[in-house]
Amino acid sequence: MSLSTIFNWEQILNNSENIKKEKPFPFGFVKKPFFNEFYEKLVATYPKVDNKWYIPTDMSRSAQKRLFGNDVKKSCFDHEDPTLSKEWNEFRHALFTNEFVEKMSQLTGVKLSGMRHFIFILNKKGDFNMPHAHHTSVPPEQYEYKVTILMYFAKGWKKGDPGGTYICKNEDESSIIFEPDDLDNSMIWFTETPISWHGSRYITKDVMRPSIQFTLQ
Amino acid sequence: MSKLDFTMILSAEPKKIFEIITDYENIIKFFPIQLKKIQIISKNENYTVTEETISISSVIKKNFAQQTRHEILGDFIIDSLIISGPLKGTILRTQLQKENNSTNIHINADIKTSLKYRIVMPLIKKEYKNILKAFFYKVNTLALQ
Numbered sequence: 464m465s466l467s468t469i470f471n472w473e474q475i476l477n478n479s480e481n482i483k484k485e486k487p488f489p490f491g492f493v494k495k496p497f498f499n500e501f502y503e504k505l506v507a508t509y510p511k512v513d514n515k516w517y518i519p520t521d522m523s524r525s526a527q528k529r530l531f532g533n534d535v536k537k538s539c540f541d542h543e544d545p546t547l548s549k550e551w552n553e554f555r556h557a558l559f560t561n562e563f564v565e566k567m568s569q570l571t572g573v574k575l576s577g578m579r580h581f582i583f584i585l586n587k588k589g590d591f592n593m594p595h596a597h598h599t600s601v602p603p604e605q606y607e608y609k610v611t612i613l614m615y616f617a618k619g620w621k622k623g624d625p626g627g628t629y630i631c632k633n634e635d636e637s638s639i640i641f642e643p644d645d646l647d648n649s650m651i652w653f654t655e656t657p658i659s660w661h662g663s664r665y666i667t668k669d670v671m672r673p674s675i676q677f678t679l680q
Numbered sequence: 681m682s683k684l685d686f687t688m689i690l691s692a693e694p695k696k697i698f699e700i701i702t703d704y705e706n707i708i709k710f711f712p713i714q715l716k717k718i719q720i721i722s723k724n725e726n727y728t729v730t731e732e733t734i735s736i737s738s739v740i741k742k743n744f745a746q747q748t749r750h751e752i753l754g755d756f757i758i759d760s761l762i763i764s765g766p767l768k769g770t771i772l773r774t775q776l777q778k779e780n781n782s783t784n785i786h787i788n789a790d791i792k793t794s795l796k797y798r799i800v801m802p803l804i805k806k807e808y809k810n811i812l813k814a815f816f817y818k819v820n821t822l823a824l825q
Contacts, residue, residue, distance in 0.1 A: 522711045523814045525821070589821030593810045634806045636813075665817045667691065 466557050466566075469501050475650075476570055487660075489572065490630050490653035492643050496614065501550065502648045506616045508548035509673045510583055515546070523593040529583040531555060537607070539581040539677075555581070558677065567679055571610050573654055579608040579678040586626055586672040591665040594634045598655050606655050608678035615646035616673040625664030626672045627651070633660055646672060682801050684789040684809055688816055692823030694756045694776035694783045700819045701774065702758065704730045704750065710818050716743075727751040729763070742766070766794050785816055 466472075475496050497505065510516075516529045530536065532544035541559035543552050557563055558578055568575045598606050613628050620626075627643035628651050638660070643651055653659050666672070690697070701707070708715045717733040728750045735743045746765025752758050756776035762768055769792035777784045789812075791805060 520712045522714055523810060525814075525818060589817070589824070591814070591817050593814050634810060 466560060466562050468498060469554060469557055470496060470563075470566075471498050472566060476566065487630075487632050487640070487658055488654055488656045490641070490651065490659075491570070492641070493650045493652075494645055495648050496650045497648055499648070501554075502616075504548070504550040505554060506618055506673070508550060509616055510547060510551075512585065516583075516585070523595060525590045526592065527585045527587075527590075529585075531581050531583070534581060536582075537580055539578055541578075564679065567610065567612075567652075571652060571654060573609050575609060575679045577680060579680040581675065581677040584613075584672075584674045584676055586663065586666060586674070588666050588669050590626075590663075590672075592628075592663040594631050594636055594638075594660050594662040596634075596657065596659045596661070598659070599657050601657075606680075608680045609655055610652060610679045611655065611659075611676065612650060612652040612679070613674055613676045614650040615643070615648070616675075617646040617671065620646035620670070620672075621668075624666075624668060624670060626666045626670065628661055628663050631660045631662065633658075636662065636664065646674070682791045682805050684787065684791060684805055686787055686809060686813075688785040688787070688813060689779075689782050690785060690816065690820040691782050692820045694778050696823040697783060697785070697816075697819055698756045698758075698776055700823055702750070702752070704728060710815055721747070766797065767792065787812055 475493050510529055512527060516527045518525075518527055531539065531547070532542050534540065541556060544555070558581070564575050564577055597611065615627070617626075622644045624644075625642075627646050629639045629642035630651075630653060632638035632640060642664070643649060653661060704720060705718055708718050714735055715732060716735055718730055720728055721731045722729045729747055730750065731745060731747050733743070733745050744765050746767060747763045749761045749763050750758060751761070758774050760772045760774070762770040771790050773786075773788045775786040775788075777786070789808070791801070791808060793801060793804065797804065
């Protein structure tokens with residue numbers, strides 16, 4: 464399957480909303496990055512919670528996470544996960560193609576060379592992620608990756624509900640400047656800087672937020 | 681000296697939240713990486729003294745031990761005074777108040793550190809606030825189960 468049947472590049476590259484090139488750091492939100500037919504298959508076969516999922520022990524967040532196949536937490540490589548659907552494996556292969564990396568460079572304005580890490584994140588009632596930045600005290604030349612992307616698969620997400628990855632000015636939740644309100648086939652990306660503060664508000668309703676996060680170096 | 685004052689509104693009952701936060705030795709499950717050990721070393725009708733072994737690697741990277749004296753002042757009000765360690769003299773007041781179908785959690789802290797850490801106090805203060813908020817979110821989730 465080619466990238467052009469998975470990703471709606473016209474939508475991703477030309478219809479991104481809220482792209483801020485300067486302040487406080489470059490980020491963007493894209494609705495409907497997947498073609499609907501493929502998206503529905505990803506939603507239908509999003510991995511079920513089983514013993515492959517784990518709960519991070521980080522004190523500043525609550526979530527469930529799952530690696531893809533034989534990936535490790537801090538890096539990923541192009542291979543198959545036989546426990547996942549054909550569509551999830553096709554999608555994963557697509558992320559490792561030159562075409563995908565080039566398109567993401569075009570979207571973000573950052574010269575990228577490839578994938579760094581990939582993870583499934585399933586948030587539910589009671590989950591949250593306090594404001595944080597990944598590279599607060601690391602010189603740019605030592606960054607592990609340059610761009611972080613989250614893609615959402617939450618069917619029927621109600622506008623305004625807490626749970627989407629927000630962008631904020633500093634490490635205080637009161638400084639939120641953007642929070643996605645549509646998590647049903649959408650993605651948010653941001654470039655890595657010392658002030659790339661982000662997080663997700665405490666989920667108060669009985670909802671599920673199936674998502675993935677991946678980074679590009 | 682640095683003051684911290686904020687309020688959170690959560691949905692669990694104050695009684696249940698208070699039971700969890702005063703179950704001192706079980707607080708370790710909220711911070712399994714950072715809180716290596718916590719034990720009650722003395723207790724009387726007025727207060728409880730706990731000893732904590734803490735490992736942090738953020739603004740300050742440090743392993744240290746401290747003792748904290750917890751005093752329940754009234755219905756759902758508790759003062760926790762750190763009596764030894766690098767944060768000696770820090771006092772945290774936690775006050776829970778029921779309001780309609782929610783609980784107002786009012787946190788008031790006076791953070792003290794040794795001289796060498798005062799330059800990073802603004803960062804410590806912000807991080808301390810986020811840790812406390814994360815703790816109460818997790819407490820609320822547990823209280824609702």
